[in-house]
Amino acid sequence: MSEQVAAVTIREVAAAAGVSIGTASKALNGRGKLREETRARVAAVAEELGFRPNAMARGLLSGRTYTVGLVSCDSFGRFSIPVMLGVEDALGAGQISVFMCDTRDDPIREQHYVERLLARRVEGIIVTGRRTEPRPSIGTDLPVPVVYAMTRSTSDSDFSVIPDDLGGGALVARHLLATGRSRIGHVTGPRRFEAARRRAEGMSSALAQAGLRSAGEPLFGEWSEEWGRQGADILLRAHPEVDAIFCGSDQIARGVCETLRDRGRRVPDDVALVGFDNWEPMATGCRPPLTTVDMSLGEIGRVAAEHLLGAIGGAPRPSGVLTVPCGLVLRESSRANPT
Amino acid sequence: MSEQVAAVTIREVAAAAGVSIGTASKALNGRGKLREETRARVAAVAEELGFRPNAMARGLLSGRTYTVGLVSCDSFGRFSIPVMLGVEDALGAGQISVFMCDTRDDPIREQHYVERLLARRVEGIIVTGRRTEPRPSIGTDLPVPVVYAMTRSTSDSDFSVIPDDLGGGALVARHLLATGRSRIGHVTGPRRFEAARRRAEGMSSALAQAGLRSAGEPLFGEWSEEWGRQGADILLRAHPEVDAIFCGSDQIARGVCETLRDRGRRVPDDVALVGFDNWEPMATGCRPPLTTVDMSLGEIGRVAAEHLLGAIGGAPRPSGVLTVPCGLVLRESSRANPT
DNA sequence: ATGAAAGCGCTAACAT
């Protein structure tokens, strides 16, 4: 229960062990030539006193901080979180600590944070977001490498890691075709979102490859359940023959699902339903549970962190855009029709 | 586009400005007596060179790091995030940076992170979680103050900030009574969750105060939509007279809502519905939009951070449990019945 | 095998 007032320094450890500071340092770091007995004694004293080497002093000397900054432009939202976990996975093991900051979508605040991170001598910066649209670079001449994850920089010299929305859309189309569907509609988010456009595009291309077309044009709207309900209504009216609906998000799929039930269409018997995001509570809460696309956000975080580590380690700074493949999570809403 | 290889030191600034290191330091920090011209020149050179004082060197000297550690036991989940944002609000302004770590619910990992944070000389630690159940302390004799937010330590000497679930339950009951409901059922999460028990208790007490009893015993189950569907079925069978249902979470409320519709009960005309969490996408996606309790997670984070700052600033370390009041977010699902 | 001393980047006293 003894509450230490100040942190223990190596000087105190050395004194208590009756050795010089230098010797204590060597003992604790397994360096140099020391008697086994000395090492043990110093170690014991350090343990006893609760000594922890001061990372700042070490950093000052080594010129390294073993820290990186994470700048979130998502209010640490639904998309940033898994990315953060992936980042932590990749960095934590390597003794690298992460400074977190959230910009609240405010450029001033963002610049302020970047300054602060640089003053703290982070060795690299990861910028996360929730949209794949290019956003202004946080700086092209920063003294440390920067990687964008789940967001993209406008600058070609920056490096971004984003999900493969195109591939995700194609994945769904192929799955639906393979399970016997052929009249496939699409209800998705606002057209101004690149993600919405590319998911739709991925689906159309895959259908085209099979010599098919979608049931009507993609219906662009909002990323909400309410739009899902409306969109499904529109789709069913215009194309009552649909036997599958691919939705641009799980939320939209929930709305679509509700309208389908209201209209007496059974899922998946009459109409197969597929969402996007694999947002667990949404997807598993759906009745029936929702087949959906997983953007591998954790993987995006890991890949981003690994590239950052590489650049920190001296590898040439990467640039351009890297896409990470999506996965399909099969649940009941798209079960193959026995017919 | 010049990519600086190493960070600029004050020594280089001083040299470039033709002054001594000490003078440069004073100029940049507005200390001492210097000619205005000198100050300006140094400032200009520093700006030009992109000088940023090394926070580690400063920290070593001042004995302060202006950092705190945030240990999340929630995989940065739904509950931790808003808390984190609140923490950042309160700390960011004061130039304090936050190291983030997530334990993945692994005690070994947790201990490891705490060690690392202490080695980095954080000035305090905030532990976040997703349950109000007491959890083992991360250490009662740490050299820095610790505050638990949205989780609670078993140790009396620790300080925890948690939501007022009891008050939240009472809030809902009073709201329902005030809007003309009197036969109120309750469907909630597992009984082993203190949050579930206290929300139920808060509701019963408030009802008792009004001389009423709830429609049957609280139905404890799971934190899922599926359980909400089942629970509503059970409740409707046993108490077909219910005119309001209070749910232990928004997810449960979604499930309840579905069953109500399936059974032909209109919300809110026949039955008022109230959730808990104010999980926006869930609550607003509901048809009709869901009245629900907001746990003021951001406020919990802010309060936790403020107490931590106080302790860092020399105030006596707080202890015990502080509850933060919940708020009620009114939406359509509990609109007063015109009858 | 151990100790002494220099120095990482910076600030604050003390000299000039």
Place this chain on the structure above:
DNA sequence: ATGTTAGCGCTTTCAT
């Protein structure tokens, strides 16, 4: 008004 110096806690030569 400016320069010089000591020292924060540590590691790493270089002496002993």
